[in-house]
Amino acid sequence: MLRLSSSDPGFAEAFAAVVADRRESAVDVAADVAAILRDVRERGDAALAELTTRFDGHDLDRTGWSIDAPACAKAFDALDPALREALELAAARIRAYHAAQLPEDRDYTDAAGVRLGATWRAVDAAGLYVPGGRAAYPSSLLMNAIPAKVAGVERLVVVTPTPNGEVNPLVLAAAHLAGVDEVWRVGGAHAVAALAYGTGRIAPVDVVTGPGNAWVAEAKRQLYGVVGIDMVAGPSEILVIADARNDARRIAADLLSQAEHDPTSQSILITDDAAFADAVAAAVELELAALATQATARASWSANGVVIDVGSLDEAPALANALAAEHVEIATEDAEALMRRIRHAGSVFLGRMTPEAVGDYVAGPNHVLPTGRRARFSSGLSVLDFMKRTSFIQLDQAALAAIGPAAVALADAEGLPAHARSISIRLGQ
Amino acid sequence: MLRLSSSDPGFAEAFAAVVADRRESAVDVAADVAAILRDVRERGDAALAELTTRFDGHDLDRTGWSIDAPACAKAFDALDPALREALELAAARIRAYHAAQLPEDRDYTDAAGVRLGATWRAVDAAGLYVPGGRAAYPSSLLMNAIPAKVAGVERLVVVTPTPNGEVNPLVLAAAHLAGVDEVWRVGGAHAVAALAYGTGRIAPVDVVTGPGNAWVAEAKRQLYGVVGIDMVAGPSEILVIADARNDARRIAADLLSQAEHDPTSQSILITDDAAFADAVAAAVELELAALATQATARASWSANGVVIDVGSLDEAPALANALAAEHVEIATEDAEALMRRIRHAGSVFLGRMTPEAVGDYVAGPNHVLPTGRRARFSSGLSVLDFMKRTSFIQLDQAALAAIGPAAVALADAEGLPAHARSISIRLGQ
Numbered sequence: 001m002l003r004l005s006s007s008d009p010g011f012a013e014a015f016a017a018v019v020a021d022r023r024e025s026a027v028d029v030a031a032d033v034a035a036i037l038r039d040v041r042e043r044g045d046a047a048l049a050e051l052t053t054r055f056d057g058h059d060l061d062r063t064g065w066s067i068d069a070p071a072c073a074k075a076f077d078a079l080d081p082a083l084r085e086a087l088e089l090a091a092a093r094i095r096a097y098h099a100a101q102l103p104e105d106r107d108y109t110d111a112a113g114v115r116l117g118a119t120w121r122a123v124d125a126a127g128l129y130v131p132g133g134r135a136a137y138p139s140s141l142l143m144n145a146i147p148a149k150v151a152g153v154e155r156l157v158v159v160t161p162t163p164n165g166e167v168n169p170l171v172l173a174a175a176h177l178a179g180v181d182e183v184w185r186v187g188g189a190h191a192v193a194a195l196a197y198g199t200g201r202i203a204p205v206d207v208v209t210g211p212g213n214a215w216v217a218e219a220k221r222q223l224y225g226v227v228g229i230d231m232v233a234g235p236s237e238i239l240v241i242a243d244a245r246n247d248a249r250r251i252a253a254d255l256l257s258q259a260e261h262d263p264t265s266q267s268i269l270i271t272d273d274a275a276f277a278d279a280v281a282a283a284v285e286l287e288l289a290a291l292a293t294q295a296t297a298r299a300s301w302s303a304n305g306v307v308i309d310v311g312s313l314d315e316a317p318a319l320a321n322a323l324a325a326e327h328v329e330i331a332t333e334d335a336e337a338l339m340r341r342i343r344h345a346g347s348v349f350l351g352r353m354t355p356e357a358v359g360d361y362v363a364g365p366n367h368v369l370p371t372g373r374r375a376r377f378s379s380g381l382s383v384l385d386f387m388k389r390t391s392f393i394q395l396d397q398a399a400l401a402a403i404g405p406a407a408v409a410l411a412d413a414e415g416l417p418a419h420a421r422s423i424s425i426r427l428g429q
Numbered sequence: 430m431l432r433l434s435s436s437d438p439g440f441a442e443a444f445a446a447v448v449a450d451r452r453e454s455a456v457d458v459a460a461d462v463a464a465i466l467r468d469v470r471e472r473g474d475a476a477l478a479e480l481t482t483r484f485d486g487h488d489l490d491r492t493g494w495s496i497d498a499p500a501c502a503k504a505f506d507a508l509d510p511a512l513r514e515a516l517e518l519a520a521a522r523i524r525a526y527h528a529a530q531l532p533e534d535r536d537y538t539d540a541a542g543v544r545l546g547a548t549w550r551a552v553d554a555a556g557l558y559v560p561g562g563r564a565a566y567p568s569s570l571l572m573n574a575i576p577a578k579v580a581g582v583e584r585l586v587v588v589t590p591t592p593n594g595e596v597n598p599l600v601l602a603a604a605h606l607a608g609v610d611e612v613w614r615v616g617g618a619h620a621v622a623a624l625a626y627g628t629g630r631i632a633p634v635d636v637v638t639g640p641g642n643a644w645v646a647e648a649k650r651q652l653y654g655v656v657g658i659d660m661v662a663g664p665s666e667i668l669v670i671a672d673a674r675n676d677a678r679r680i681a682a683d684l685l686s687q688a689e690h691d692p693t694s695q696s697i698l699i700t701d702d703a704a705f706a707d708a709v710a711a712a713v714e715l716e717l718a719a720l721a722t723q724a725t726a727r728a729s730w731s732a733n734g735v736v737i738d739v740g741s742l743d744e745a746p747a748l749a750n751a752l753a754a755e756h757v758e759i760a761t762e763d764a765e766a767l768m769r770r771i772r773h774a775g776s777v778f779l780g781r782m783t784p785e786a787v788g789d790y791v792a793g794p795n796h797v798l799p800t801g802r803r804a805r806f807s808s809g810l811s812v813l814d815f816m817k818r819t820s821f822i823q824l825d826q827a828a829l830a831a832i833g834p835a836a837v838a839l840a841d842a843e844g845l846p847a848h849a850r851s852i853s854i855r856l857g858q
Contacts, residue, residue, distance in 0.1 A: 086835035122805045137843050162522040188555040206806040221494045225661040253851040260847040292846045321434035343550050350823035355851035361836035364819035377552045377635040377657035379818040391794035394779035406515035407790035414566050418689040422682040422784035
């Protein structure tokens with residue numbers, strides 16, 4: 001854990017290094033991924049079968065290529081009732097928040113008599129990548145699938161690796177609850193290629209979302225333009241801004257809830273009280289000792305944890321804006337006033353009773369959020385990622401007479417005479 | 430020009446080939462672009478100066494690195510008054526349409542007592558690529574710059590190559606009118622790298638938009654994630670759906686307004702009258718003969734033009750949805766009914782008096798639109814490309830007691846005990 005104080009002479013430089021630290025894999029998989037994409041594009045299902053045998057250790061023709069709806073329903077019915085109700089509460093709250101996000105169409109005629117508008121429509125089909133193994137989170141499936149369904153996507157396809165043929169029943173249960181239409185047992189860059197290009201068995205989709213390892217992320221990046229994608233995701237991160245009136249153990253738990261995700265995760269505390277900073281650092285050690293995910297959380301906290309003392313919380317918004325963190329928790333007296341000064345954050349958790357983890361599961365807003373300072377320019381996943389807008393324009397003779405000549409002048413100036421002609425011929429010129 | 434009829438036995442296959450034809454450059458510039466990006470990242474302004482000398486043939490230290498605001502204002506004042514008024518009309522109409530696009534913030538408390546919301550904010554800085562030479566369109570500068578300014582972007586930076594040191598006064602005039610803050614005389618992949626990484630002279634931006642050649646497009650693709658970008662743009666295209674009650678010359682002019690952009694552009698006509706199709710084909714030849722851009726337009730029409738006879742216009746929406754064209758003009762009796770059945774299009778131009786070119790300049794909606802079937806999943810440029818949304822969540826003790834236990838159950842099921850702990854510790858568990 002790195003301890004900084006904003007009053008230190010070297011603070012600006014040390015903080016800049018924290019901001020610049022990407023914590024992302026430096027492994028260059030671009031060429032390998034490009035070869036896999038080409039292979040799936042050319043050989044389709046045969047390539048998928050071979051790559052699944054090689055990477056996941058099972059034969060799709062024997063284990064089955066897909067998991068059908070009754071199997072997903074069965075997994076849902078078999079859940080412990082408390083867990084089933086928790087998933088249902090999460091799904092209902094995520095659905096409600098995203099339904100309120102649906103954009104409105106526009107259609108109006110302006111003073112020049114020009115009818116203008118825009119119509120939002122869902123994409124026809126969306127593909128959702130669900131990782132296998134440690135990161136196979138049913139909550140993540142809900143967070144990706146529900147916005148797609150709320151947007152109106154008719155065909156929602158999950159691809160997920162099942163290493164050695166083992167299926168995660170929680171993922172199947174979540175797929176059932178979210179109304180997923182197809183579940184294919186393929187993962188990795190080849191699964192993303194199958195979604196984008198289509199194969200004999202898997203029809204192509206229009207948008208691919210969902211988290212994945214470096215190969216999956218690179219496949220999405222390379223296929224951007226062939227399909228729409230959600231953002232490129234990096235390691236998770238939390239910034240907690242807390243004054244001394246918090247329970248140090250609670251703040252420590254919040255920091256560790258991020259650290260336990262992965263050794264590359266980052267947890268940062270900004271506080272205006274050095275003694276409280278010490279108390280939190282000590283509480284982190286206490287909490288770690290009791291944590292089943294101790295090894296991961298300790299690795300993350302040791303390598304990437306940062307505790308910053310500031311002279312006043314008034315300094316916090318500028319630091320937060322430079323970090324542009326995925327999650328920003330504000331546990332201070334006037335959290336609202338601080339939030340208004342934070343321009344760049346994926347999501348903000350206000351007050352002492354809003355641990356970030358509640359947003360991961362049941363609050364309702366999406367937990368797929370921009371990482372690695374990308375909150376400067378991108379947003380969390382929403383229904384808009386599964387929709388697109390078509391603008392429309394309608395003129396009559398009078399409207400064309402009113403604004404057409406200006407278009408002719410501009411087309412002439414740009415050296416595009418056919419543009420000008422298509423207008424002037426309608427004005428009898 | 431390819432002539433098809435939907436009643437031909439081979440139509441489905443021939444039409445599928447039209448849909449699949451990408452018309453995009455197959456030149457692989459990825460490795461060259463990656464080297465340029467690395468060079469600019471490492472050596473900054475020195476790399477920019479060398480690459481500008483090599484590609485644009487002038488020495489930035491002699492011609493000047495940037496163009497200041499007074500020079501842009503002077504270019505604007507020197508415009509022919511009719512052209513100046515045309516630019517002003519275009520700017521005012523683009524501004525009005527995009528101002529109505531600004532998204533609304535949300536802030537509400539739901540039945541469980543959970544406060545939820547989302548706040549939209551502009552990015553701090555945006556960079557706009559403006560091509561040099563043939564494609565240096567002032568209209569394009571307005572279409573990119575005005576949405577950024579309407580969104581609230583405080584620093585808007587133009588990069589544009591000035592081959593052999595020659596500046597395009599129309600571009601400077603448009604930059605003045607749109608309120609561009611900086612104009613740098615650099616182009617190519619190295620200019621995009623400068624915007625994304627920053628150099629000694631050019632501060633980095635958060636979003637890069639604007640058209641460019643294959644190198645610029647690849648640079649944007651590779652830098653996606655370092656900055657936000659607008660879509661990857663391909664050759665322009667128009668689909669005209671027209672019945673026989675149109676003037677064939679007008680429809681021919683509309684088809685050529687797209688063809689004159691570039692030899693890779695595509696113009697497609699769908700009509701339910703074979704004689705009208707013949708008349709349009711003949712009118713295209715007549716119009717071409719009088720066109721200053723004849724060479725380009727003829728090359729495009731010969732290589733990529735398509736005329737499709739359908740038995741009934743009822744067939745048109747399905748064909749249009751498969752093409753997912755950038756521009757769709759509907760010049761038929763009931764244009765509105767056809768539009769309602771078109772799910773995938775960048776922009777629709779309704780009726781006989783709405784030539785697509787009016788949308789290129791003065792109608793108001795953005796002319797930066799998805800090409801190459803990307804209207805299946807992406808939208809035209811808008812204020813949203815220069816904004817991002819931060820969600821927020823606030824719970825009190827009662828709200829956490831209501832929904833927190835479900836989150837604990839899910840965290841436990843996902844094997845994330847620190848997530849569970851951050852909630853249960855606040856519930857006294």
